[in-house]
Amino acid sequence: MRHRFDFDTLREIGDSLFRNKRRTLLTGFGIFWGLFMLLFLIGGGQGLKQMLSKNFEGFATNTMVMVSANTSMPYKGMKEGRYWSLTQRDVERLKALVPEFDVVAPIVSNWGQTAYYKGNTASPSIKGIAGDYHKVEAPIIKYGRMISDADVEQERKVCVVGKRIYNDLFPQGGDPCGEYIQVGSVFLQVIGVDYSTGNISINGSSADALLVPFSVVAKLYQRGDKVDLICVTGKPGVKMSQMEDKIRSIMSREHIFDPTDEQALLLLNTEQIFSIVDNLFRGVNFLIWLVGIGTLLAGAVGVSNIMMVTVRERTVEIGIRRAIGAVPRDILSQIIWESVTLTLAAGSAGIVFSVLILNVVEAIAKHQAVFQISFWTAILAALLLSVLGVLAGLAPALRAMKVKPVDAMRDE
Template sequence: MKFFDLDQWDEILQTITRNKSRSLLTAFGIFWGIFMLVFLMGGSEGLRRLMASNFAGFAQNSCFLMTNTTSEAYAGLQSGREWSLELADVDRLRHGVGAIETVTPLCAKWGASFKNGNYAMNGTLKGVRADYAAIEDPHLTYGRFLTDTDERDFRKVCVLGKRVCEELFPDVDNPCGRFVSLDGIYYQVVGVTKMSSKIGVMGSAESSVLVPFTTMQRLYNWGNDVMAIGYTARRGYTVTELQPQVDHIIKKAHLISPTDTQALFSFNMEVMFRMVDNLFRGIEILVWLIGIGTLLSGAIGVSNIMMVTVRERTSEIGIRRAIGARPSNILTQIMAESIVLTIIAGLFGIAFAVLLLQGVETLTAASGHDASFQISFGMAVGAAAALTLLGGLAGLAPSFRALAIKPIDAIRDE
């Protein structure tokens, strides 16, 4: 079959449209199969990105330590004891665990009041050091992050979260250099983050304001107590590998039983990322199974209909053979009809899935979430190639059935 032979293309289309209802019902199986595959793949990838955006900025190889009441009596101390992490623990971990790359303290005040003139909101006020950026990248839109000098000089400077900036400075593009009231104390804005993650340690990043750790400790008179300690592992190590050693050092320093699993809580970002990755890997496998299964059922439908078509065209095929048509011509003709029917139905399925995914993405963006629900170009090309292959496979059995027809049998059948 010549690709640009218009007569043969016209014959293929006439054969397909000869029985419109049957062709439409057959094509629907392929349409639905490829639609399900593409839509579910694009949807699962969009959900993966949406979930990943909730952890945006966090170092995957990081962990946060927080305290809880003890659950076991130890060293003459009763269970149910309240205790706190302290600044000395930061030095203990820095010098006691060589595989730790960054270790930094955190403190926070929930429900803090933020004001700028007539604009006000409540959020989380966090005290952090400059090296906190190694654990949670602030992705600055304007200005700079906190520095060691800010902490050393107890400066009243702050970095605003994305939502805080929008609420307090709705008509200002760059608020850096301006002053805001944080719990009644004025701070100068030195930076604005663009992080939109909904998950964060001691409060989401977009609804938080970051100030120097020492400034917050002094203003709230918290002494040497810290609410959490964050750390990252050096290249070649994981925080999961370091966790037993970290727990041992902290528990030993605070007279906590080594077997007490409740007293020290670890928020392991490595585990969280792995859980999300495994979840969506499982979803992806399920999507492929559903999509391929539906596609195969559609291909079987195409093959069955083509078998019926071949049976109806027995005399036509016999006459072709009688007047000198080569077996390759018959084979190509039947397979081309199967491939064309499959590709047309499949392309409509891909287009419909892409349009629906675009609608989902628009609705998601309108609700304030940033995620792409579109399939990649490679996935679209792969789907088109799969359709061509599927159409060819669906046409194999009918094609060989057509080749088995002998001219004399076809005339006798007529």
């Protein structure tokens, strides 16, 4: 029959909270600010992470890039400091010897060329690639198509232009496929436009790249069968960091250098880069939670503190209630409800405010990343608030329960 939660319970709570509006407001502000900070930081961290991750966009996460360099150790009678080069035969060798690899794609690059088209100029980095390069760095094909195996085999003089090069050479826009652009002394036919903008790309950003079949680049710039780098991606489940030893032993046998010579063969593992970023954001997240939860806890302690004062002030009122029939549980639940109501109301305002601000931030960031917290984060925050409210109300409620009905008469 008792302890129903009805309109009257709400009114009781409302009455006591509104009795001292300014104090309630200031107390609530602690919670409001705590929750705002927490959610704003979570949203902000998430947005920043996404913006940073954009740099890796389109890049296979399980990629390793190998580059040859001068040896740093003498080996089998050869002096240190000897230069060697990766070759197209290495590509075939890796494909044959390492079944864990999905793609083995060589790149032959050339810089410092100028591209012309009808009086417009651009400075692309020329990237000679194989037909399966798109599996390493996914292009966003705006027009046309990507370089294919057939282009490589038949040494077709074709190219795919990056976004910035496209904008420089074709400022009027439109589909440039079929047009010829002049690069140095040769003309290349445009077969596609790549709109990807990821900043982690091999040998320069993909927006500045002019993708050409590597067989064409090798011929044009007299590279023989030498390649600048070889990109490999692992099959699903393969850890590239565990493949390093195998690669080193194959390459060192072939090119005769010490397999322990880490300088001779540079292995760049994107897994490591990603894990660095991941670790960075794990740290940032930890800080976010530390600061956010800390601020929120400070707010809750404030609520508890003020409720404590309120209970002391209300000794007579509580005594009266006890004298006319309120059981201790009535008093306990009233104080806890007051605390929960205050926390929830202030916290909800905090949620709403942080959602608004995050929306503004997202608009300022031109919607490049999602700063907004998810619906479930908000629900979780509300749940957290309720728990905090109960905890904050606990100590004052226990004190209120100790008020004896005779206190109503003594405390005059």
